Amino acid sequence: MSEQLTLYLHKLSPYSAKVELALVEANAPYRTYQVDLSNKPEWFASKVNPIGKVPAVTYGGPNVEPDDPSPLSAKIAESNIILEFLADLYPDSGLLPKDPVLRAKVRFFVDVTTKQVEAPLYDFIRGQESYDNVLKGIEFIQGLLEEGRDFAVGDHYSIADACISPGLARLKIITETDLGKFPVGMGYKLGEELKGPKFARFRKYAQGMLDRPSLKQTHDEEYTTTFFKTRFTERVQ
Numbered sequence: 001m002s003e004q005l006t007l008y009l010h011k012l013s014p015y016s017a018k019v020e021l022a023l024v025e026a027n028a029p030y031r032t033y034q035v036d037l038s039n040k041p042e043w044f045a046s047k048v049n050p051i052g053k054v055p056a057v058t059y060g061g062p063n064v065e066p067d068d069p070s071p072l073s074a075k076i077a078e079s080n081i082i083l084e085f086l087a088d089l090y091p092d093s094g095l096l097p098k099d100p101v102l103r104a105k106v107r108f109f110v111d112v113t114t115k116q117v118e119a120p121l122y123d124f125i126r127g128q129e130s131y132d133n134v135l136k137g138i139e140f141i142q143g144l145l146e147e148g149r150d151f152a153v154g155d156h157y158s159i160a161d162a163c164i165s166p167g168l169a170r171l172k173i174i175t176e177t178d179l180g181k182f183p184v185g186m187g188y189k190l191g192e193e194l195k196g197p198k199f200a201r202f203r204k205y206a207q208g209m210l211d212r213p214s215l216k217q218t219h220d221e222e223y224t225t226t227f228f229k230t231r232f233t234e235r236v237q
């Protein structure tokens, strides 16, 4: 029997979503525990993740209840580190290719996604930045995508795809609904910019990721949209 793996997550957390996507794509057995981020249980920081954030994973040890984690399990946090851990745990899943050059490319894609897409996108959604850096990041990412291929790197779904997909799902919501703390209309405007021929390759790749069963299984678009609606009611006109 394989070791237990528990993913501590939050339904709206894009970082949690990366990890769950990788688990589903690897066909890995896992269970989840929803952490109430507005009222975190005391044991979460003391027994699972000292940083206090989701996602976090416990691996191995005895099969205890998730709200009473065992000191004997390994505790792993930070979404990108957990992605690497899963790729190590499931070497035949293709989450990381075997070829060293392709592995490096996957890691580079993850790095670029984290710094140049994820960060500016979430800053834009929070109304802290214009979308200029989002577009720059997407242009950079597009430059890494090879013509005629469906995946970020090579011919297989990898942690690079898992890393960017939750951002793509949120990009879809904000460009279709204009929901965010940014000034009214800016979400739609970003969507219009992305509809141009300049971003055709990125659009094709993004659609492929959004169509994957793993994304549909792990991302509740309606729930996330409703949350955005309630969260972003006060708007700059």
Ligand SMILES: N[C@@H](CCC(=O)N[C@@H](CS)C(=O)NCC(=O)O)C(=O)O
Pocket (backbone or CB within 6 Å): 010, 012, 013, 014, 015, 016, 037, 052, 053, 054, 055, 077, 078, 079, 080
């Ligand atoms: N760099 C972290 C970011 C994780 C993160 O910011 N998680 C948020 C939810 S999306 C969280 O747990 N926030 C609760 C808190 O900061 O108290 C990662 O990639 O895992």
